[in-house]
Amino acid sequence: MNSSRPSITVFACVLICSTPCLAGDFSDPIAQNEIYFTQFQTEELHQEPISSPDGHLIAYLKVDPQDIGNRRLWVMERDGGNPRPLIVDSRSHIQAYPKWSPDGQLIAFTSDLGGETGIWTVHIETGVVTRISDRHLGADAFAVAPTWSPDSEALAVTEYGINTDHLLKYNLSGEEPDTLCQARNIIFPAWSPDGNSILFSGETHGDGSFWILSLDSRAIEPLNSDGVIGFYPAWSPDGEWIAFQSDPGPHIYVLRAKGGSPVQVTDDSLVTGARTVAWDHDGEALLYSGHPLAEQGARAHLAIVDTTGQNFAILADVTQAGGAMNVIGRQTPSWSPDERFIAFTSFVEDTTISIVEIKGGDVREISPGNGQTFSPSGDEIAYVHGNALWTSSLDEVDPYPITLALPGDIIRPHWSSDDEWIVFENRNTLWKVSPYGGEPRPLFEDKGLAFTIGWAENSQYFYYISPRTQGTQDAGNDGWGGLWKLATTWASPPEYVSSNVGWWTDISDDASFVAAGGLSASQGLLIQRLSDGTSKRLLLEEKPGHQVISISVSPSGTRVAFYLVTQWHTHTWIADVRNLINQSVSLP
Template sequence: MVRARIFPGFVLLLLTVCWTPTYAQRTTVYPLVKTGGGGENYMHNFYLPPPASTPWRPSFSPDGKQIAFSMAGSIWRIGVDSDTAYELTASTTYDSSPVWSPDGRWIAYTADDNYQSVNLRLLNVATGETSALTVGSHVNVDPTWSPDGTRILYVSTAPNGRYQLYALTVKNGRPGQSTQLTEDHLFHNERLYFGAHDLHIQPTVSPDGTKMIFVSNRGIPLGSGAIWQAPIQPNAMEKAQMILREETLYRTRPQWSPDGTRIVYSSHRGSQYSNLYVLPVDGGEPYQLTFGAWDHFEPRWSPDGKWIIYVSNQPGVSELRLLQVFGGKDRKVEIRKRVHRRPMGTLDVRVFDADTGLPTEARIYLRASDGKAYTPTNAYHRIGSRATHEDFFHTSGQFVLNVPEGETSIVAMKGFERLPVQTKLVVEAGDVTLIQLDLKRFTNLKAKGWYSGSDHIHMNYAGNLHNTPDNVLFMSAAEDIDMVGVKIANKDNRIFDHQYFSGAYDKRRSTSQRLISFGQEYRPPFHGHVNFINLTQHLISPFTTGYEGTAIESLYPSNTDMFLLGKKQGALTGYVHPFDRDPVSVGYAKARASQSMLLWAWSITLR
């Protein structure tokens, strides 16, 4: 039963009945894209435009006074010295990656149709009208204008599902002929996470409009590729020159400087964090511009070359920052007010534990009337599964959120011992709607001596947000996880979160409610991934083997060797996702002989 009382500008809903959550039917994510190598997860999280409620993908206006960016599924603009953002698009697609035309009349951007396809659209800045630049079911991303405004270079998976560079002519806001600039090409084997087919992505155009710099893994076994320079013409790779070879993971996004002498780009250069670098356009030694134990990426020059707008995840979620190239001043672009182009209402949601009557942490699924997921500005927009449209976030027990007027659905969940609560309500423009969700416990396993746990959590691994131990504990509370096992592991040649290694469990960060530990996952690409629980002395090196083109290309040490090293420290060892592949029988036998445990990579119940 729902009781509602409406009075001027305010709505109160009290939910007293639990609904069964209704989930979308599973669909194939971007069905025409062929990634290969098992890397779909990394492509979705690192490369394709994110649907987050915080700002991403910024670019300057031609006069340098405005910044266009994506936020909450729309395109926005803000003055360089302002704190008020104005919404420019409002549709059923997740709009992102805006780039201003050189004359300032148009903004090209990407429109993601609920993880099925991504197309390019064009916004008339003066009228607010939008029109299609590309159509169909492929993925079209990374738009960038030529300096004369007659062409847009972009990346498309048309016609065969592989990422290729294209040039699209545009005249008076109308698309013309599209010319393919790169061709399909095979590597000599199936690259881990990236497949056998080369990709060509993230183009930027020289100031004279004749050349482009982009990222491609042509001839490279690891990562999304090196940085290349080539003429803007068909079969461009025939005349391409590699200007920087290093491992990249989709974040590079080079941009040519206005004076034509260098590029700015993002790189981790072997560390676990991405920073901004500048590099001569014909190659050379990179020079580092930013520093910090967080990520800096998506850089774009101001038209005069004096400033760089970029994205930082220092606060966890993303924020826009302006960096003075000569001088070093670095400041946040504050967004204190949002002016929407459509009627909006406000949700004030409270989640309670029905047994204690107190606010409680929970997982929240929320879909607004436009079919899109919305997240508070201080919450991590998580994607459990794009295939079932399971976008969610965690709440401490209360959140306030602006959503379009119309019907909104909300589901609150907390672990496996409480019934989910689901409701649908109509949001009125200009009104505040108060909602109370009561999570009722149907069993109490702790009272019976059983505790929930997850021993395969990667804190910073497959996304663009910055996670911390405190936030992991908060998320674990929302998931009702008592024993939190974070795995320190490699992603290619980076080792994430090694500084938090704690051995058995982290006495400083653990609480009376939950224990947190920082163990290790050994991730060779051939023999199956290995879990180490309760290492008592140190992390075990190497973190992986069998990476072609690196100093750890050998398949030694085997999993058997790693099991024995773990045993020397008194650790429990086992395969973390044993049914994804067939472990080497000898290694498995050794794991059993050393009285190790076969551990699942999902929430398990421990006694």
């Protein structure tokens, strides 16, 4: 969502400062407008750094880009020395969003071990791991983050629902959780250092998206962030400041706890994006994950290749610069039924639905929006605009809404070949709606967590990914969840198909094979047959350093369309903001 963002101007010049630098593998500080940035230099994939309360250790997620299920909590000394795992567990699962307890004894984190998203703790000294939550929290592991009470005796976390979220409080002593509040959206809660309130990102209001729950009165009040939409907030130790991330980028901002105009800390001069911000132990610096700068002139591209690996071609640029995964990674290209055209989302200042002719390469813009899907006749496109599902003819005449605006984003709509339904993701589950309009209906009675793959077998089945898996085959891939199918023309329970094989999975129309991308260029495009599990990996040497995302198999099953983006990577960064937050008179 676009909004104006007040910020300190970051000049083009970069100064290597003369202040003492951090030891070990941290870079020399880079000074920009009295903010000092240091980067932990490693070829490993590190995410979500946090400092121990005494400042002696940094915890982080060490990620194997070839296996999302191998995402583990590690710690290292403050100078980068003695890195070591906190949790050694060979079972495939995701760990995310570590949060250090204020007393320094435990780290809480999110995990989907066993196919259900929950909150766990690990003891720093003993390594004992304990599950805290007593239920599936209604979203994937990357949507759920815990927050500690100041006395280290409780954790608060969101339980996501279809229409209403609940903020739960879990005491470490093991009682049933208390429901602190409910609201339409409760995203990434953050407990205040004085223990009196919990901040979270929720429904947008006139001054932003942050809300504060009073734990005394249970009243929920909006917090003014001057219209900036923020996520993943973190309180400074003294409770005077709030750090958060905001798109585009995203980038890191700081805001006075009483509200006002945020001040931008990071920008595109050093990283293409910055996320998962945490305050350092002394409240004078911020730790965050930073995405490296894209190469000069880098673009994200729409490309196609035969399933044999032949006839690779780039059809269009979809962004002016690399690093567009936040936009195009959530919406897949769509083939026209005759395979003459591909509809795709391009992004410059906002998202636009465009169509490219495969043979001639001509590109035509259709409408503002994203999340395109061709009708079975090929003369209409359904797409997302303003949190509603719309449809438009290819001549752009009289677009009309299929749905009203829905809470949360509509992701990856798929139009069935029999013209009966459009299925899409919304608020962590799947919905179907008639292309002619009407009230969307949940695809599952229990409204379970799921991600779209697509229609197959003449629209008799819709295929999707669930965190739940069955069977023992390909157990090493269980971190990607399971591939399931649901009959849509008769009542029957979902059927388990196989373990999922990667990111952005799509299935051929005859359900004979799946195609998937990955988090690094070395993973290329994976093609795997469902009948016997045989697979091949297509490495696209024409575009080295690019990863394959948002897969779309052609109706004939002979070609695959996808986006190519510079490969996803993050480094641990520390931004010393003491000069910034001490300018109390000059800051808005």
